Amino acid sequence: MMTKQQLRQELYRIIFGTDTPAGQRFDMFLIYAILISVFAVMFGTVDSLSSKFFSVFFLVEWLFTGLFTLEYMVRIFCSPNRRKYLFSFYGIVDLVSIVPSYLGLLLAGAQYLLIIRLLRVLRVFRVLKMVRYLSEADVLMRSIVQARRKIFVFFTIVLVLSALFGCLMYVVEGPGNGFSSIPKSIYWTIVTITTVGYGDITPHTILGQMISTLAMLTGYSIIAIPTGIITAELANEMQREKSVYPCPNCVKAGHDMDATHCKWCGGGLGDMREKQSIGSER
Numbered sequence: 001m002m003t004k005q006q007l008r009q010e011l012y013r014i015i016f017g018t019d020t021p022a023g024q025r026f027d028m029f030l031i032y033a034i035l036i037s038v039f040a041v042m043f044g045t046v047d048s049l050s051s052k053f054f055s056v057f058f059l060v061e062w063l064f065t066g067l068f069t070l071e072y073m074v075r076i077f078c079s080p081n082r083r084k085y086l087f088s089f090y091g092i093v094d095l096v097s098i099v100p101s102y103l104g105l106l107l108a109g110a111q112y113l114l115i116i117r118l119l120r121v122l123r124v125f126r127v128l129k130m131v132r133y134l135s136e137a138d139v140l141m142r143s144i145v146q147a148r149r150k151i152f153v154f155f156t157i158v159l160v161l162s163a164l165f166g167c168l169m170y171v172v173e174g175p176g177n178g179f180s181s182i183p184k185s186i187y188w189t190i191v192t193i194t195t196v197g198y199g200d201i202t203p204h205t206i207l208g209q210m211i212s213t214l215a216m217l218t219g220y221s222i223i224a225i226p227t228g229i230i231t232a233e234l235a236n237e238m239q240r241e242k243s244v245y246p247c248p249n250c251v252k253a254g255h256d257m258d259a260t261h262c263k264w265c266g267g268g269l270g271d272m273r274e275k276q277s278i279g280s281e282r
Contacts, residue, residue: 011078015071030071037064065101072098143233150229158193158222165189165215169208177204193219 002010017023037060044050044057072094079085086095144151166186173179178201179188188201192215203209249267261268 008078147233162189173208
């Protein structure tokens with residue numbers, strides 16, 4: 001008979017232990033469950049399908065809601081630091097993935113139909129639960145965090161340019177050509193700089209067309225900047241993932257953390273990963 005502490009440890013090993021066979025099977029099961037539940041929510045918004053298979057969608061929705069509710073409660077039960085989990089990114093995502101279903105029950109009146117529809121769409125956020133199972137996503141998120149100041153400066157410059165172009169277009173074109181206010185002119189500028197080009201507002205004067213051409217060229221010249229910033233940080237982050245421990249055969253380092261053989265000589269790396277984990281704990 002398991003004690004409460006032993007049960008918590010066993011559940012923790014299965015639910016949070018991604019490097020154990022039981023944990024990997026649990027993760028795969030959850031990934032499939034998340035995908036099926038998200039697709040069910042998506043197809044449930046198609047009128048022809050929802051009217052024909054309403055009972056099926058209803059059953060699937062509450063089946064997965066119950067499953068994810070149980071998973072959330074078990075995670076809280078076996079987590080060593082419950083408060084930390086509850087307020088972590090994954091803890092909030094786990095909660096958001098189940099709350100809309102229960103709110104839909106409380107707001108069942110006809111006057112809340114639009115809110116219920118919104119809550120149904122919010123259930124698609126369950127797909128964020130999959131981020132937990134992608135180790136590469138952690139590297140990408142760290143890269144974005146490292147580049148946050150540069151990205152902030154970039155977007156600040158874009159907003160300043162948008163405001164300048166918007167004010168110019170408001171003065172040059174005016175309300176008669178669709179530029180009825182500075183905010184609307186700034187909207188046109190952002191649409192133009194990002195090369196979306198809805199075409200709902202267009203310049204009619206020669207000077208306005210020249211300014212719009214300059215805005216387009218500006219957009220093409222700066223659109224790749226955030227990609228370059230994140231790519232550079234991603235390369236740095238991936239480099240940090242390399243092992244600092246050398247190969248026991250050729251004494252060369254720089255191997256991937258999950259490597260089992262040396263990429264230089266092909267020899268086995270042995271307990272390199274164990275040394276790396278011990279070093280990181282220190």
